[in-house]
Amino acid sequence: MPSYSFVLNGKPVTVEAPADMPLLWVLRDLLNVTGPKYGCGVGVCRACTSHLDGDEIQPCVVPIADCTGREITTIEGLADGDRLHPVQQAWLDRDVAQCGFCQPGQIMAAVALLKRTPRPSDADIDRIENVCRCGTYCRIREAIKQASRSR
Amino acid sequence: MLGKERPLAGQLSRRKFVVYSLAASTLTLAAPLGCDGARADADEPASSASRRPLDVLARGADEEMLVLEVTAANKVVVRLPRVEVGQGVTTAAAMLVAEELDARLVDVDIPLAGARAKGNQYTGGSSSVSSLYGPARELAALARAKLVTAAARRWHLPARSLRTKDTRVFAPDGRSATFGSLSASAAGIQRPDVSSKPKPASRHRVIGRPTTRIDARDIVTGKAKYAGDLAVAGAKPTVVARPPTLGGKVVSVDDRAARAMPGVHAVVRIPGGVAVVAESFHHAFKAKDALRIKWAPGPLVSLSDAAIRSRLRAAVPRLGSPPRGSAQTQEEFEFAFVSHAPMEVLTAVADVRAHRAEIWFSSQTPMDARVSIASALGLPKAKVAVHVLRGGGSFGRRLNYDAAIEAALISKAARRPVKLMWSRGDDIRHGRMRPASHHRIRASRVRGKVVAFAHSTASVSEADKQSGASAQGGAGPAVAPAAGPLPSDRGLYDFGRVSERSGSVELAMPLGAWRSVDSGTVRTAEEIVVDEVAKALGKDPVAFRRTTLRSKAVKAVLAKVANAGKWGRAMPPGQAQGVAVHEEYGSCVACLVEIDATDPKSPRVTRVVMAADVGTAVNPRGLEAQLMGTAMDGISTILQAGLHIDRGAVREGSYADFHYARQRHAPPRFEAHIMPSRRQPGGAGELGVPAAAGAVANAYARATGSQPRRFPLNF
Numbered sequence: 001m002p003s004y005s006f007v008l009n010g011k012p013v014t015v016e017a018p019a020d021m022p023l024l025w026v027l028r029d030l031l032n033v034t035g036p037k038y039g040c041g042v043g044v045c046r047a048c049t050s051h052l053d054g055d056e057i058q059p060c061v062v063p064i065a066d067c068t069g070r071e072i073t074t075i076e077g078l079a080d081g082d083r084l085h086p087v088q089q090a091w092l093d094r095d096v097a098q099c100g101f102c103q104p105g106q107i108m109a110a111v112a113l114l115k116r117t118p119r120p121s122d123a124d125i126d127r128i129e130n131v132c133r134c135g136t137y138c139r140i141r142e143a144i145k146q147a148s149r150s151r
Numbered sequence: 152m153l154g155k156e157r158p159l160a161g162q163l164s165r166r167k168f169v170v171y172s173l174a175a176s177t178l179t180l181a182a183p184l185g186c187d188g189a190r191a192d193a194d195e196p197a198s199s200a201s202r203r204p205l206d207v208l209a210r211g212a213d214e215e216m217l218v219l220e221v222t223a224a225n226k227v228v229v230r231l232p233r234v235e236v237g238q239g240v241t242t243a244a245a246m247l248v249a250e251e252l253d254a255r256l257v258d259v260d261i262p263l264a265g266a267r268a269k270g271n272q273y274t275g276g277s278s279s280v281s282s283l284y285g286p287a288r289e290l291a292a293l294a295r296a297k298l299v300t301a302a303a304r305r306w307h308l309p310a311r312s313l314r315t316k317d318t319r320v321f322a323p324d325g326r327s328a329t330f331g332s333l334s335a336s337a338a339g340i341q342r343p344d345v346s347s348k349p350k351p352a353s354r355h356r357v358i359g360r361p362t363t364r365i366d367a368r369d370i371v372t373g374k375a376k377y378a379g380d381l382a383v384a385g386a387k388p389t390v391v392a393r394p395p396t397l398g399g400k401v402v403s404v405d406d407r408a409a410r411a412m413p414g415v416h417a418v419v420r421i422p423g424g425v426a427v428v429a430e431s432f433h434h435a436f437k438a439k440d441a442l443r444i445k446w447a448p449g450p451l452v453s454l455s456d457a458a459i460r461s462r463l464r465a466a467v468p469r470l471g472s473p474p475r476g477s478a479q480t481q482e483e484f485e486f487a488f489v490s491h492a493p494m495e496v497l498t499a500v501a502d503v504r505a506h507r508a509e510i511w512f513s514s515q516t517p518m519d520a521r522v523s524i525a526s527a528l529g530l531p532k533a534k535v536a537v538h539v540l541r542g543g544g545s546f547g548r549r550l551n552y553d554a555a556i557e558a559a560l561i562s563k564a565a566r567r568p569v570k571l572m573w574s575r576g577d578d579i580r581h582g583r584m585r586p587a588s589h590h591r592i593r594a595s596r597v598r599g600k601v602v603a604f605a606h607s608t609a610s611v612s613e614a615d616k617q618s619g620a621s622a623q624g625g626a627g628p629a630v631a632p633a634a635g636p637l638p639s640d641r642g643l644y645d646f647g648r649v650s651e652r653s654g655s656v657e658l659a660m661p662l663g664a665w666r667s668v669d670s671g672t673v674r675t676a677e678e679i680v681v682d683e684v685a686k687a688l689g690k691d692p693v694a695f696r697r698t699t700l701r702s703k704a705v706k707a708v709l710a711k712v713a714n715a716g717k718w719g720r721a722m723p724p725g726q727a728q729g730v731a732v733h734e735e736y737g738s739c740v741a742c743l744v745e746i747d748a749t750d751p752k753s754p755r756v757t758r759v760v761m762a763a764d765v766g767t768a769v770n771p772r773g774l775e776a777q778l779m780g781t782a783m784d785g786i787s788t789i790l791q792a793g794l795h796i797d798r799g800a801v802r803e804g805s806y807a808d809f810h811y812a813r814q815r816h817a818p819p820r821f822e823a824h825i826m827p828s829r830r831q832p833g834g835a836g837e838l839g840v841p842a843a844a845g846a847v848a849n850a851y852a853r854a855t856g857s858q859p860r861r862f863p864l865n866f
């Protein structure tokens with residue numbers, strides 16, 4: 001089996017995997033990094049959302065072969081030790097989560113949005129596709145605005 | 152005293168001592184669950200401080216109890232016989248305990264109890280907080296009294312002079328001791344020297360304070376563990392190939408190609424299809440796709456939506472004759488099937504051996520699940536351990552334990568531990584679903600007053616539970632369709648003679664109770680009719696409700712949203728407000744919605760104002776979250792999210808076509824008002840659905856001048 005090396009949450013890793021294995025299952029099943037969640041496997045629900053070289057990706061539709069030599073960040077790699085990322089802190093302050101299952105993806109999507117658009121408008125926030133079946137959208141919107149202000 | 156039975160008074164005489172030999176050196180108390188206000192205390196045996204274990208005499212077996220332990224590490228641990236699926240029950244329970252113990256919230260741990268043999272371990276009916284409110288406070292208050300008494304004896308001070316705060320007991324001179332350091336001696340206290348009664352509501356500092364979820368930090372850092380995140384030794388990723396139609400059956404399987412693929416451990420047949428156990432979910436999905444299966448179509452293969460709808464219409468019982476001389480407002484409504492689609496698909500880890508089994512999954516009904524799993528495996532119940540995990544949403548879906556039974560059967564057949572996951576396609580295509588329904592409602596008016604209100608419904612009910620997909624569902628009593636009138640729909644309005652009749656169309660489909668169960672359709676339709684009646688009488692919807700609602704509490708929540716939402720304010724063309732109310736679970740709610748339906752095919756709810764009276768709101772912040780969730784359910788089920796049945800199969804297969812609301816459908820403005828109350832808590836988790844759905848439909852009708860009758864509207 002081919003092997004692939006990349007940087008995961010700041011640490012270099014090498015895995016043996018089939019070339020077409022989606023990054024989501026490499027993370028979850030081979031590396032036991034379970035923050036990114038499966039919600040559909042086809043790039044629709046965005047529960048798996050993580051970052052590749054700082055940009056938002058859906059690891060369920062990114063084959064591991066495309067990750068060689070690149071930097072992957074999952075929800076586990078967002079905080080700086082015990083210091084939460086400002087978006088995580090905003091999520092705590094607004095008590096956004098209900099069941100929590102979509103939230104790693106929501107947070108990673110929000111971080112990516114704020115990187116592209118530091119002062120997102122309501123229309124920008126409306127373009128977030130991540131599903132939250134518990135319906136936490138109003139608090140997500142507030143938390144993004146709070147994180148945007150705190151920068 | 153160990154294990155010795157002692158007769159107790161009255162009906163409890165058959166119950167016996169509970170012996171906590173493992174909790175030998177710590178304060179451990181138990182209270183029966185489900186009987187509010189029951190006292191936890193009893194005459195414990197005198198035991199010397201030097202000799203343990205401690206025997207706690209409690210009224211009932213520990214299986215039926217809520218048990219509180221103060222550990223030497225200064226943690227207060229309550230093993231909760233409920234499941235956390237996002238509704239916030241663990242946070243509410245921790246708050247109740249922290250309140251009465253004067254413990255810091257971070258020192259209270261609420262692990263979920265595994266399946267028990269007896270007692271009340273059911274999460275549903277929006278009953279969790281109301282069932283815990285008495286017992287959790289009683290337990291904690293008694294624990295506090297014993298800890299204070301232990302400190303008083305240690306310090307030779309009068310117990311009444313001591314104070315508790317931050318998981319410690321304080322002496323007037325400033326000395327303090329952690330609860331953990333007092334736990335062992337408190338365990339030997341029989342009669343506390345201070346009151347062990349819960350605080351009066353006027354002294355509550357934690358209950359009623361908006362509080363962040365106790366698991367919020369774990370969630371935002373990705374540490375919260377769901378079934379699929381567990382690392383149970385050897386449990387390999389598993390998926391199931393399922394039939395193209397509901398209840399379809401395997402005729403033959405050619406699994407040679409699949410078995411030859413790298414990383415495939417086993418291929419086994421189960422009643423629902425063919426399971427593949429592999430090294431990773433990637434390997435499992437690929438091997439599943441390589442299976443060559445011949446399927447026999449399911450029993451509904453000749454049936455599609457149009458036929459189901461006409462059968463439902465035909466099954467609606469006759470309304471009977473209206474009162475003589477009355478004028479009628481009569482309307483019909485149709486609701487499509489709706490998927491629960493919790494964000495976390497059904498997932499279960501199973502380790503089945505020859506003589507025992509262990510299963511890990513998220514369950515609202517773990518006791519029933521345990522019995523069903525044991526019987527599916529042919530093992531005695533005592534040999535089956537069910538570990539209850541937090542769930543990534545439920546909305547009623549985890550009342551059933553389809554995946555757990557499958558996982559157990561697969562583990563048994565493959566002779567290895569497995570981690571079964573339904574794909575999103577499995578979840579949406581193979582149920583469960585809220586049943587489709589048809590409603591005929593007639594309001595009879597005489598001289599501007601409603602004198603009779605008749606509602607006849609028919610909904611799909613699940614036939615043939617012994618075969619097809621439902622065989623693995625374990626549709627327990629919890630999901631039986633509600634028979635007869637709902638608690639809420641009799642007498643909410645002063646509408647004279649109220650009657651309700653229901654019929655059903657039995658189909659072999661996997662159905663399930665969906666948040667707010669029948670109220671989500673029944674009461675929603677009624678709230679639309681209330682608007683129609685108001686219109687026929689030339690009255691404003693809020694004013695009409697104000698004069699016809701019976702209950703003061705419902706009128707108060709209505710007034711609250713009308714006021715806060717500026718009911719009646721001028722809106723541009725294509726936009727409008729709508730309102731609806733609901734009462735159930737000992738609680739009531741009103742919802743005001745503003746909608747922009749300038750493009751009727753793509754309406755946007757722009758504002759939602761809700762007000763709820765749920766008695767004591769233990770955690771107002773959690774309650775607000777629940778109301779927000781029900782608002783999204785209302786928006787989704789009325790405007791856009793439903794399932795089609797095409798020739799015996801569900802057409803939708805993911806969130807790409809099952810259009811549960813996303814951020815762009817959520818109201819940019821949401822507010823929830825919580826009515827102050829000192830009543831016992833009522834239910835809250837499902838309460839908002841009918842009011843939100845009704846208000847969205849009414850707002851849409853007013854914005855477009857149309858009469859929405861079939862839901863979801865854009866489908």
Ligand code: FES
Nearest residue numbers: 039041043046060
């Ligand atoms: S699991 Fe990746 S988008 Fe749904």
Ligand code: FES
Nearest residue numbers: 099100132133134
């Ligand atoms: S918090 Fe449950 S799905 Fe978003």
